[in-house]
């Protein structure tokens with residue numbers, strides 16, 4: 001017999017199930033996946049990976065913080081958001097961003113749809129700059145704002161607490177972000193769905209671990225894949241710069257950086273455990289999607305480079321991506337290639353809305369029929385990576401032999417034998433092409449040599465051989481043509497179908 005109370009409770013249940021899910025995005029800074037960057041993340045594995053899906057081919061549109069974060073927030077490729085580098089002048093939190101782009105992020109869409117929205121941690125590198133409105137300015141879309149002023153650091157920073165700049169010298173930033181996130185979740189009721197972004201500084205330079213984690217990985221050394229400290233004779237100009245390979249005296253520093261990065265990530269891993277635990281205590285976990293990813297990858301010693309990002313190789317452009325939430329198959333893995341421009345449309349779709357067609361990425365299919373992921377075959381996908389090289393006087397040490405010729409070089413220091421990490425002509429666009437049994441990368445450099453690099457990742461996963469000399473001319477022409485189409489694509493329809501769209 002169905003009485004009124006039972007009807008009410010049935011009604012209650014169905015209302016409850018239809019309630020919009022909460023969404024939590026955790027975004028690390030410079031965390032690679034190729035060099036073992038996820039190894040220290042045991043809680044991420046346990047609470048997100050084991051409970052959800054791991055994407056094994058997750059890429060970013062640009063291997064550098066600010067352009068990549070702009071893509072993540074807006075769903076746009078670099079050629080559509082014009083955030084070219086990490087400087088205000090290069091579009092990072094510049095006028096175009098503040099006046100136009102940041103009005104159309106996944107946050108503004110969700111807020112409009114009734115979500116409470118929370119951000120804590122690093123936003124765009126130039127956020128809070130005096131010439132850009134200062135830390136009093138709260139980006140639209142966020143109802144609760146704790147944005148870090150400037151670039152990632154671990155101590156001595158200013159946070160804009162809802163527009164009120166608050167300086168701190170001695171509180172470890174990742175722990176502050178964790179406390180803000182946990183406190184916010186504790187304040188949530190089931191009435192209003194929320195979106196939360198937690199953006200800790202780790203494992204960005206200077207790779208400072210929390211004091212409690214110092215020395216945890218004192219035995220660990222940088223991973224020596226076949227491309228570690230090998231000469232880069234068939235690669236573009238910057239990589240051919242001497243010394244190549246690095247002298248043995250440089251290697252202990254690479255080991256130190258590698259283990260410090262892991263140690264700095266342990267506080268992030270604890271943050272994830274606390275966030276999941278708090279969601280569970282608040283009875284919110286079952287209706288919450290959690291995404292974990294990074295803004296770009298990193299290299300430590302690959303092809304005789306020191307440590308940095310900014311290069312088109314897998315270490316730099318491939319990132320971790322794990323997700324859990326209602327309907328996602330537990331402990332599953334997907335090889336379907338995905339991009340950081342997919343994150344905004346995916347979040348919007350998870351919130352039950354249609355992603356705006358002007359976004360270049362596509363919503364990732366997350367809820368699959370049982371068993372479907374076991375027979376997954378990679379669907380064809382063309383993806384674009386764009387990078388604008390920088391040169392800066394200040395970061396070329398005057399003890400180095402390189403000329404200060406109009407700010408053409410950057411990050412050249414005598415302690416690294418003056419090997420530069422960037423240059424103006426380290427400017428390139430790559431086509432990253434996946435299809436069943438096809439896994440290719442084709443890059444064109446904007447330099448005096450019109451340099452081209454091609455890798456068949458299926459055969460050469462460490463990108464040891466630039467196969468441009470053996471590439472059939474017709475195939476080179478084809479890749480070049482598709483790349484050119486990708487570089488002008490606008491919106492999901494053309495970026496997803498570069499060949500059939502006018």
Ligand SMILES: *[C@@H]1O[C@H](CO)[C@@H](O)[C@H](O)[C@H]1NC(C)=O
Pocket residue numbers: 099100103140
């Ligand atoms: C963006 O939003 C702000 C308010 O947050 C508004 O002042 C501005 O005019 C908007 N810009 C555009 C291009 O819509």
Ligand SMILES: *[C@@H]1O[C@H](CO)[C@@H](O)[C@H](O)[C@H]1NC(C)=O
Pocket residue numbers: 155156169170
């Ligand atoms: C913070 O900055 C002050 C002044 O610049 C400096 O003396 C102090 O050593 C810094 N503290 C840390 C933990 O970096």
Ligand SMILES: *[C@@H]1O[C@H](CO)[C@@H](O)[C@H](O)[C@H]1NC(C)=O
Pocket residue numbers: 144180181183184187
């Ligand atoms: C949670 O609520 C308490 C009490 O109202 C408040 O002091 C605190 O700032 C809130 N936390 C966040 C992160 O909003």
Ligand SMILES: *[C@@H]1O[C@H](CO)[C@@H](O)[C@H](O)[C@H]1NC(C)=O
Pocket residue numbers: 216217218219
């Ligand atoms: C480090 O090496 C020592 C001695 O070889 C070993 O006892 C210890 O377990 C190692 N620690 C880690 C964290 O691997």
Ligand SMILES: *[C@@H]1O[C@H](CO)[C@@H](O)[C@H](O)[C@H]1NC(C)=O
Pocket residue numbers: 050331
């Ligand atoms: C997850 O799957 C892997 C194999 O894909 C298996 O080895 C592991 O035991 C599983 N873990 C859990 C917690 O189910």
Ligand SMILES: *[C@@H]1O[C@H](CO)[C@@H](O)[C@H](O)[C@H]1NC(C)=O
Pocket residue numbers: 393404407
């Ligand atoms: C770069 O540094 C050189 C050498 O100190 C100096 O002559 C030149 O004016 C500087 N250029 C700029 C744009 O600052």
Ligand SMILES: *[C@@H]1O[C@H](CO)[C@@H](O)[C@H](O)[C@H]1NC(C)=O
Pocket residue numbers: 237405408409423424425447448449
């Ligand atoms: C790249 O730029 C540097 C610095 O201006 C220059 O010396 C070099 O010749 C350039 N190489 C190419 C291939 O354009």
